[in-house]
Amino acid sequence: MKTAEIAQRYLDYFRKNDHVIVPSASLVTDDPALLFTVAGMVPFIPYLSGDVPAPYKRAADNQKCIRTLDIEEVGKTPRHGTFFQMLGNWSFGDYFKEGAIRFAWGLLTSPEEEGGLAFDPADLWVTVYEEDDEAHDLWLRLTDLPEERIQRLGKDTNYWSTGLPGPAGPCSEIFFDRGPAYGVDGGPATDDDRYVEIWNLVFMQYEITNVRSKYDFDIVGELPAKNIDTGMGLERVAFIKQGVDNMYETDQVRPVLDKAVELSGRTYGAVHEDDVRFRVVADHVRSSLMLLADGVTPSNDGRGYILRRLMRRAIRSMRLLGVDGPTFAELFAASRDAMKDAYPEVETDWARISQYALAEEATFLRTLASGSAILDDSLAASKAAGRSSVAGSEAFLLHDTYGFPIDLTLEIAEEAGLTVDRAAFDTLMAEQRDRAKADARSRKKQLADTSVYRALRAQGETVFTGYSDLETESRVLGILVDGHPADRATVGQIAEVVLAETALYAESGGQVADKGVIVGPGYELEVLDVQRPVPGLTSHTVEVLSGEVGVGQPATSVVDAANRRAARQAHSATHLVHAALRDTLGKTATQAGSLNRAGYIRFDFSWSQALSEATRTEIEEIANNAVRDNLEVQTRVLPLDEAKALGAMALFGEKYGDSVRMVDIGGPWSRELCAGTHVSRSSEVGLINLIGESSVGASNRRVEALVGLEAFRSLAAERALVSQLSSTLKTPREQLPARIAELTANLKAAEKRIAALEAKSLGERAPALQAAARRFGAVTVVAESLGTASSADDVRTLALQVRDRLGSDAAVVVLGAEVGGRPVVIAATNDAARATGAKAGALVKIAAGVVGGGGGGRDDVAQGGGTDAAALPAALTAVTEALSA
Structure with a gap:
């Protein structure tokens, strides 16, 4: 049985049993505490925790997951994989233990011709939490499993929690016995690879608090609505049904x-x-x-x-x-x-x-x-x-x-x-x-506990009116101070305020939050930030400027109109730049991230090489041509499948519901799914000025641009700078590049002549340095500070010249100089000196340690440096002391 067929049988079975079939969420989760969707339950966390009312009573899905915690076990066991697919069925306050057990057993043991998976009950074992008598008795009553194939295990294997305050509960796992050829007898309690866990039924029935560890906590009581969260490992079932030894030998791997x-x-x-x-x-x-x-x-x-x-x-x-x-x-x-x-x-x-x-x-x-x-x-x-x-x-x-x-x-x-x-x-x-x-x-x-928003979200979704209105009258649904619910907030306090309706845009889709105020009878709040802590709920972080705000009071959200106008310009400019990039580079240049705020956009896209100046100019010109053409900007709310069929760009990692908002600029020229605020016609963007392009990884590039008035100000500043250069150099602006190139070439030539003169002057010191040689045992040593030098290469050349002048007897030359404000030490030894044990690399390390740095190199010549040029004399003394020891 192919892997895809197993998944389809699962979904068909639960569809027949009144479950809504939910498409897989992205591997990229929007949970700030997670990098990836690591388990099938991750997309359902808001519903399971009660933070957000579930849109359905029953659901089933095939969820893509990535988990790398056991990456070192990959390939060594039959079941460990980093990517896996988790089949799940879910009940939100509907059926509970009996229903979950009936459904699981029915699918597993029903004949294939009836849509089941046709497992032999004789090959199946079950574990339950050691204190869960209810689950134990249900397995006995609802199936033909004998008592000895139902094992009771402890919290470490058969109790589920997130490790945070919130929902928890016992679980029951179903195992397949691969037979005596794969290990010892004794059931799942042996923890042997012979027994493969294929399905876990989590009975989410308790509220826990005072969590000291994943298995040490206090149970507050039963949840008002009990949930079912199950997961059947698709790859594990596949390798069993396909008669292979492990998941790596299944048809998809x-x-x-x-x-x-x-x-x-x-x-x-x-x-x-x-x-x-x-x-x-x-x-x-x-x-x-x-x-x-x-x-x-x-x-x-x-x-x-x-x-x-x-x-x-x-x-x-x-x-x-x-x-x-x-x-x-x-x-x-x-x-x-x-x-x-x-x-x-x-x-x-x-x-x-x-x-x-x-x-x-x-x-x-x-x-x-x-x-x-x-x-x-x-x-x-x-x-x-x-x-x-x-x-x-x-x-x-x-x-x-x-x-x-x-x-x-x-x-x-x-x-x-x-x-x-x-x-x-x-x-x-x-x-x-x-x-x-x-x-x-x-x-x-810091980020995962959203339970404080649960009661607020239960009152309904926050209605966003800001697409059409810059002011909206509403009422205060809730207030949080220092993360805890409060009846009111007073002057000087920072608080979170939740309204039933708001005109203020919450940060999302790359667009930063609106600026503005919230006012009501006797109070004024400055809005510092607007976020969506849980889906469907908007929270305003505010500072109370005057008066006192309380729960239930009238409240009017007022958007900073100038900032919103500039933000709309920036977000629409982002779409124009994206379309221009794809027009210029091709369809593989897709968005990988963005930030847009009043007057500025940053846009990351998939591309593996730097853009030429000509390409950047072309992208900028295409985007500004779209501004000039005064294209109509239309927004429509329509089903996701219909939007995709129309060619709308859906961004990776974004979560979309059944209905989406599609933004067209010039019809299909730019068509993206986007919840942001936009101008009504492209000419309102004003001007787009690309100011930078850089790498943000091996296969990602980033462009930055100024938009609207900020773009104009930047170009005006450049114009003033060009005018100043033209006046200073007494050169027409169109001739400035040639004039600056000429001056640069002259400067480089002068620097080269100066360096040559300094090198010649330094080289003329070789006889004097030779004369300054001293004897330390069998070795002749020159250890001198040269003052300043143009480059370390000049010091190296001089050191080698002096060494050669000293002849074939054992000789060591150590020269120090200040180059560019930092100390440099060069050591050179000849064959006879090295025979006595004097090695350039070791000597340089001694000197470099004194000047606050490091160095090394070959035994015949080495270089070091540091930070304290004043310590050069002491460094040279340390070298001579080492040679005389």
Whole structure:
């Protein structure tokens, strides 16, 4: 049974049982405490927590998920994958334990011809929470499971909570017994791979508080409306139904594994270590494909870092399988073909996806080349120092700074006959993970608890009137002071105020929040920020300027009209620039992020190379032509499917409901889904002035522009500057570039002549320096400070000249100089001096330590520097003392 068929049977079964079928949310979640959708329940959190009323009583879905917590287990067990699909059915205050158990057992054990999955009940085991007698008795009554195949387990496995105050409850898990060939008898309690968990039924029935850990908390009481949250692992069911040993051999994953086998020339099933690597490649390529399809791009932080890590682990695994060259073109194509029936976007958006994948692979292959060179130097230094291992700190630097995998470091070190101080490396990695976990816990505590908004959201959605009105009369629904509900807020306090209706725009879609005030009888509030803490609810952060505001009072929201006008100009300009980019660069130049505020826009887009000056000018001209053409701006609210059919751009990572707002500028020329505020005709934008273009990652670029009056002011300032230059240089403005180029060339020529004269003058000091040589034992030493010099190269040249003048007897030359305000030290030794143990690199390190810096180099010549030029005499003295010791 194909994976897609299993998913369809699941959805069809629950559709017949009165469940609304909900499409999968993006892998990119809008929960600020999470990077990704890590579980099937994430999109339903607002409904399960009660923060937002559920729009349906029953639902079912097939949710895409990414989880990297167990990334090191990928390939080693039959069930661990980073990308997975979670089939779920949900009840919001409707059916509870009995209904969930009936539905699960019915689907699992019904014959295939009746739409079921046809599991043999004799192969199924069930676990329940040890204190949940109700669930235990229901399993006995509703199914033909014998008592011995229903096991009671503790909170660590059979109790669900988020680790935060809120809903929680016991759960019941369904396991498939793979048989004695896969492990020991005894059921799921043995925690053996023989028993594969395929479905988890969470009975969300309690409210918890005083959470001390995920399994240590106080139960306040039962929830007023009990919920059901279930999850059936699609990949786990697939590998069982397809009769293969693990999820990596299922129909959606195996093609990538087979392609890796073909490219490597090795055999799957022959060597355990190779098998793990093949599975890692198969899993990580599929996960990367799905993340790219949902708009994540490789970077050094956040979601992009996780994607980059997955891609680089796949490249590393292919290298360990003996393939040093690029493979992503073929591996990603194999994954695309395996996934396109279930997720057509991986094919329709293939040009953009493959562009990112191939660019990241090329970048990392270059990283591996440069990292190998750095490691080679480290190995050579370890051998020269007589060490048998590479320091853990050096391995960590390669890993953390250069992205060089530790496994590859270990492999190369072993080939060189050395080890790596793995304990020190692991300590540094653990410290880094602890810092990351502490940061994640901090963010979760700060951002995840939205329960304070629950009662406010229960009163209904905040109505936004600002598309048509700049003032709206309403009433105060609620007030929060210091994060807690309050009856009122007084002068000088900062508070959150929730209104039934508001004209003030809440930050979203790249558009910053409106400025303005809220006024009522006897009070005035300055609006500092406007946000949507939970879907459908708008909260105004305010400072009470005068009077006292209380819950239930009348309130009028008043938008700063000038700021809103400029914000509308900026948001419409963002759409114009996006359309101009796609017109110029092609359809793969899609939006990757934006910010627009009064007078300014910042727009990130997928592109892997810098834009030429001519291209930037063309984009700017196309956008301003659209302004000149006075195009009509229309907004329509229509079903999502209809908007997409009309070609509307839907931005990656954005959440859309069944109905969406579509913004057209010039009809289909610019057509995007957008909830922001806009001008009514393009001419109102005024002027768009591109002021910058830069890189924001290997495959993303950023353009910045000023809009409207700010654009005019910038151009006026440039005009004044050009006028001033023209007057100062007594040159017509059209001849300024040639005149400035001429002056620059003259300046460079003069600087070159001065440098040559200074170098000649410095070189003439060689005889005097030779005469200043002193004897320290068997070695002749010149250790002198030169004062200032034009460059370190001049000092190096002089040091070598003096060394050569000293002949073949043991000689050491150490010269110091101030170059550009900073101290530089050059050491040079001849063969005879090195035979006595005098090495330039070691001497430079001594001197550099005195001047507050570092340095090194070869035994014959080395360079160092620091920050304290006044310490140069002391540094030279330290060198002579070391030579005389």
